[in-house]
Amino acid sequence: MPYMNMPHCPICSQPTPQGELCGHCLKKPPLFTRTVAAFTYSFPVDQLIQAMKYREQLALAQIFSEKLLQRIDKTKLPDYLIPLPLHPAKLKSRGFNQAQLIAALLAKSLDLSLLTHACHRLRDTPSQTSLPWKERSKNVRGAFGCDVDLSGKHIALVDDVLTTGASLNALADVVKKQGAREISAWVVARTVRD
Numbered sequence: 001m002p003y004m005n006m007p008h009c010p011i012c013s014q015p016t017p018q019g020e021l022c023g024h025c026l027k028k029p030p031l032f033t034r035t036v037a038a039f040t041y042s043f044p045v046d047q048l049i050q051a052m053k054y055r056e057q058l059a060l061a062q063i064f065s066e067k068l069l070q071r072i073d074k075t076k077l078p079d080y081l082i083p084l085p086l087h088p089a090k091l092k093s094r095g096f097n098q099a100q101l102i103a104a105l106l107a108k109s110l111d112l113s114l115l116t117h118a119c120h121r122l123r124d125t126p127s128q129t130s131l132p133w134k135e136r137s138k139n140v141r142g143a144f145g146c147d148v149d150l151s152g153k154h155i156a157l158v159d160d161v162l163t164t165g166a167s168l169n170a171l172a173d174v175v176k177k178q179g180a181r182e183i184s185a186w187v188v189a190r191t192v193r194d
Contacts, residue, residue: 065105151179
């Protein structure tokens with residue numbers, strides 16, 4: 001399995017020679033301050049994530065949450081977990097939110113509160129995977145809303161894959177506007193740039 005064992009940027013988990021901040025995070029840091037990733041998004045994890053999302057292999061959520069749980073620093077737990085929300089139309093067609101399945105298992109294992117309805121998707125945007133990397137930020141800009149007061153709270157945003165970070169950053173933006181003092185990203189897999 002392609003575990004995320006190499007030195008990597010503490011903010012976005014992109015591999016770096018000595019585990020220092022990557023150039024992108026130095027130049028334009030995301031709104032989340034740390035990322036925990038269990039795997040790199042490569043074979044066979046990429047195929048397993050796609051099987052869960054598109055072929056309803058939902059039992060994989062248990063395995064993914066267990067592997068992610070092994071990477072989480074139990075001494076710095078957040079106050080709440082928020083899964084990356086799907087637009088209602090996408091949720092209706094897929095039948096489940098993979099990020100919410102993973103987040104629910106993590107919340108139960110860590111005895112944390114899961115806020116499944118705190119944030120929502122305002123626009124039914126095209127899938128990020130169908131877009132070039134440079135267009136992904138524009139695609140999700142203003143795509144999320146959040147209705148809960150998160151003042152002074154540490155929030156962990158949960159998703160299956162971190163590629164450019166555009167979706168998680170857009171969600172972090174609305175969470176920060178609701179008062180969150182710290183935002184972490186917890187993902188099953190991190191796409192590694194060449």
